[in-house]
Amino acid sequence: MSSNSHSNDHHDENFIQKYIFSVDHKVIGIQYGITSLLFLLFGFSLMAIMRWQLAYPDTVIPIVGFLFGESGTLASEQYNSLGAMHGTIMIFLGIVPLAVGAFGNYLVPLQIGAVDMAFPKLNAASYWSYFVGGVIMISSFFMPEGAARSGWTSYPPLSIFENGQTIWLISMIFLITSSLLGSMNIIVTIVQLRVPGLTWMRLPLFVWAQFVTSFLLVLAFPPLEAAAVLQLMDRVAGTSFFLPSGLVMSGEIVDVAGSGSPLLWQHLFWFLAHPEVYVLILPALGIVGEILANNTRKPIWGFKSIIYSMVFLGFCSFIVWAHHMFLTGMGQAMSAFFQTTTMIISIPSVIILTSYFLSLWGGSIRFNTPMLFALAFLPMFGIGGLTGLPLGLAASDIYLHDTYYVIGHFHYVVAPGTIFALFAGIYYWFPKITGKKMNEMLGKLHFWPSLIFMNGIFMPMFIQGLAGVSRRLADGGVSYAHASGVLHLNEFMTTSAFLLGIAQIPFIINIIMSLFSGEKAGRNPWNATTVEWAAPSPPLPHVNFDSDIVVHHSSYEYSNPDAKKDFILQTEK
Amino acid sequence: MEVPYIVKEREDTGLINSKLGIWIFLASEIMLFGGLFSAYIFLRLAAPPGDFDYWASKLSVPMATVNTMILISSSVSMVMAWASLKLNDFSKYKMYMGITLLCSAIFLVIKYFEYTGKFHHGIYPSSSTFMAIYFTLTGLHGLHILGGIAVMLYFYLPISHGLWREQPEHFSNRVEALGLYWHFVDLVWIFLFPVLYLL
Amino acid sequence: MSTEHSKESIQEHIRVYIMVFGALAVLTVITVLASFLNVSTSEAIFLALIIASVKASLVAGYFMHLISEKSIIISILLLTVFFFFVMIFLPLISYTDHANI
CATH class of the missing domain: 1.20.5 (Single alpha-helices involved in coiled-coils or other helix-helix interfaces)
Known part of the structure; x- marks a missing residue:
């Protein structure tokens, strides 16, 4: 092994080369991780302010009220800004970079036994493009026009005329570029850099999930980039791609060439944004699969059908997007088509979830923190998925569209779903990344309140939504007569949200404390089977492994009756 | 340790990293231009009848025909440059790469005169939806040409020639990837030309 | 495939490139001429897209080596x-x- 000569090449790196402009996939993964966790926290704070406004409309916001003008209360425009930025930041700056940028970058090369990503410099470019995009997005708060306020979906014609949208579009172009570079890299890495013996069917679920996710990003993001360019032209060059003829605003006909179509934006946007949903959920499914196998001490039930389901899920996610558009006056034939595809796409999700539940059967389960989060993921994702079915059928969607029911539905998928899986992943791989174990007690103190308060926030949303409360009301529904019966729930949800914030404190303490004084973890603290546990903790800079590795086994060989111990590392003879 | 399969193909896939990488990049480019073509067709259907034809008749077909020829020539000289590297003939490579650069520069100059001609007659992207999509599509295509020129300059100028002397195989692989990108830019134009100018 | 190129096969490639170049030039002229034909819009679109597709296939197949990829x-x-x-x-x-x- 050339690692000796190699470490000589690199030992004279200075601090900046080593930690800031590094091309090592592990450092870039950690950079992605820290940045996106900070964005998650920021996006959460925006939500906390919104929730205050919803529970106590037009009262002075505690602590941060001075940011919103002299009155200290939230104006409707500011509420709209917070809503748009919460969505954008959580999805494009928080979860996708954490799931694909951080976990994908750090773990994919390790799990396939590679020394690095296929294109290390491109990898760094991807992170810095993300960073610049993030800075631009945040800077929009300080611009004279303020931050974007047309929702994360940016529907025209509103988005063409509302303040702050230009900055949003520019930032999105950076973020899209970053995702494209990152996902190309992941695909090439998985296809080209697998160690000898690691055949496709021996790849762990997480790698498969990243593989499908990357394809979704590569093929679905460019149309949004195209749409963003068109919207930018509409705003900057005065074109009318998305503006119909004879559009009237404030009683006057808008002076543009016209004959554009707002529906065009919706098609291009949802062509990305539906696959994006699976970009959010697939890495989570992959992480949960790893942790379930490890902590039930048995192979995943239906391993192959899970993989086929993931691939099918990715494929189908491209042909369901117009179920977001049932209310645009779509004809019956197309409605029927998209309803059918939407019902079909629920099948692979159910196969995956069922396989995971069946994997628990007969396992000797270890209830450690990662496992708790992974277990909680299953019913939470289940609720999120099942509540989506009525939204996929035009008849029920017409009633539920744009109500809090929708908010409840997708937050169940993404917040107690994906974010729980990401927490699980952090607890599970922290020992590999830092060489230290995280504290179990603090972990449980993080898990149980998080689970309770997550449901405290999102469960009442279904009730409000079924009562018909619109998701866009800046006063929480006070002005909406039909809502009066369910408005008292707002206070409960807001309280839950603030308590959820407090519940994250043990997590932050845990990370910092474990980093300095955590119990030392060896190479394989969880007795796991996948390749990354054959590397030292933390893996060596630039080379990862300290010996040549060859894979001899499939990914989850737990409790093999012929083996001496209850797990066989993939690299063992 | 170096990342493997930079120069030598991986056995089971038969590929080097850069070739797979550039093709996946091109796949995303297909979707990028696909989104814009989709917008073109959508808007054409939504426009009043005859509107697109009326505005399309204001474009200069001779200029675009010349540009098509120039871009095709640059594509040929690009592939010849790569073939010269494979034949170990570096001076021929320099000549063909120079021709490619020249062609792409001429393309941009003609494009510049096309644009300023339009502006001169008071035609802007905001004039009509057709002009909007025309300027957006050709503008984005022009940016791709500019990007290509930047990379070609790098491989044309002596700063990159050290790699040729040390690892000729690696150098010609990079030129091949550049070539694939360049042919794709040509390919986009092959569709842009009839769609914008002739229909 | 790139490492296995013998000198002869490259020279064979070059002959193909020149032929493709000729075909592309001819097809470009045909596209322009066809646009002056007096046909209905849908026929014109069909014709133009067919020619463009043939040209694109030539570029992708031979210049980008897709036929042997x-x-x-x-x-x-x-x-x-x-x-x-x-x-x-x-x-x-x-x-x-x-x-x-």
Whole structure:
């Protein structure tokens, strides 16, 4: 092994080369991780302010009220800004970079036994493009026009005329570029850099999930980039791609060439944004699969059908997007088509979830923190998925569209779903990344309140939504007569949200404390089977492994009756 | 340790990293231009009848025909440059790469005169939806040409020639990837030309 | 394939490149001439797109060496082309479906 000569090449790196402009996939993964966790926290704070406004409309916001003008209360425009930025930041700056940028970058090369990503410099470019995009997005708060306020979906014609949208579009172009570079890299890495013996069917679920996710990003993001360019032209060059003829605003006909179509934006946007949903959920499914196998001490039930389901899920996610558009006056034939595809796409999700539940059967389960989060993921994702079915059928969607029911539905998928899986992943791989174990007690103190308060926030949303409360009301529904019966729930949800914030404190303490004084973890603290546990903790800079590795086994060989111990590392003879 | 399969193909896939990488990049480019073509067709259907034809008749077909020829020539000289590297003939490579650069520069100059001609007659992207999509599509295509020129300059100028002397195989692989990108830019134009100018 | 090129095969390639160049030039002239034909719009669109597709196939097949490319790349491109058509046609079909209400 050339690692000796190699470490000589690199030992004279200075601090900046080593930690800031590094091309090592592990450092870039950690950079992605820290940045996106900070964005998650920021996006959460925006939500906390919104929730205050919803529970106590037009009262002075505690602590941060001075940011919103002299009155200290939230104006409707500011509420709209917070809503748009919460969505954008959580999805494009928080979860996708954490799931694909951080976990994908750090773990994919390790799990396939590679020394690095296929294109290390491109990898760094991807992170810095993300960073610049993030800075631009945040800077929009300080611009004279303020931050974007047309929702994360940016529907025209509103988005063409509302303040702050230009900055949003520019930032999105950076973020899209970053995702494209990152996902190309992941695909090439998985296809080209697998160690000898690691055949496709021996790849762990997480790698498969990243593989499908990357394809979704590569093929679905460019149309949004195209749409963003068109919207930018509409705003900057005065074109009318998305503006119909004879559009009237404030009683006057808008002076543009016209004959554009707002529906065009919706098609291009949802062509990305539906696959994006699976970009959010697939890495989570992959992480949960790893942790379930490890902590039930048995192979995943239906391993192959899970993989086929993931691939099918990715494929189908491209042909369901117009179920977001049932209310645009779509004809019956197309409605029927998209309803059918939407019902079909629920099948692979159910196969995956069922396989995971069946994997628990007969396992000797270890209830450690990662496992708790992974277990909680299953019913939470289940609720999120099942509540989506009525939204996929035009008849029920017409009633539920744009109500809090929708908010409840997708937050169940993404917040107690994906974010729980990401927490699980952090607890599970922290020992590999830092060489230290995280504290179990603090972990449980993080898990149980998080689970309770997550449901405290999102469960009442279904009730409000079924009562018909619109998701866009800046006063929480006070002005909406039909809502009066369910408005008292707002206070409960807001309280839950603030308590959820407090519940994250043990997590932050845990990370910092474990980093300095955590119990030392060896190479394989969880007795796991996948390749990354054959590397030292933390893996060596630039080379990862300290010996040549060859894979001899499939990914989850737990409790093999012929083996001496209850797990066989993939690299063992 | 170096990342493997930079120069030598991986056995089971038969590929080097850069070739797979550039093709996946091109796949995303297909979707990028696909989104814009989709917008073109959508808007054409939504426009009043005859509107697109009326505005399309204001474009200069001779200029675009010349540009098509120039871009095709640059594509040929690009592939010849790569073939010269494979034949170990570096001076021929320099000549063909120079021709490619020249062609792409001429393309941009003609494009510049096309644009300023339009502006001169008071035609802007905001004039009509057709002009909007025309300027957006050709503008984005022009940016791709500019990007290509930047990379070609790098491989044309002596700063990159050290790699040729040390690892000729690696150098010609990079030129091949550049070539694939360049042919794709040509390919986009092959569709842009009839769609914008002739229909 | 790139490492296994013998001198002869490259020279054979070059002959093909020149021929393709000629074909592309001729097809460009034909496209322009065809646009002066007195045919209906739909026929003109059909004709122009057919010629453009032939030209594109020549560039992709010979200049980009797709006719002898590895199966992984071909399958990725087929997937992309499929979604490309999905993206072009599904919005169109739903647009015309809108218009028929």
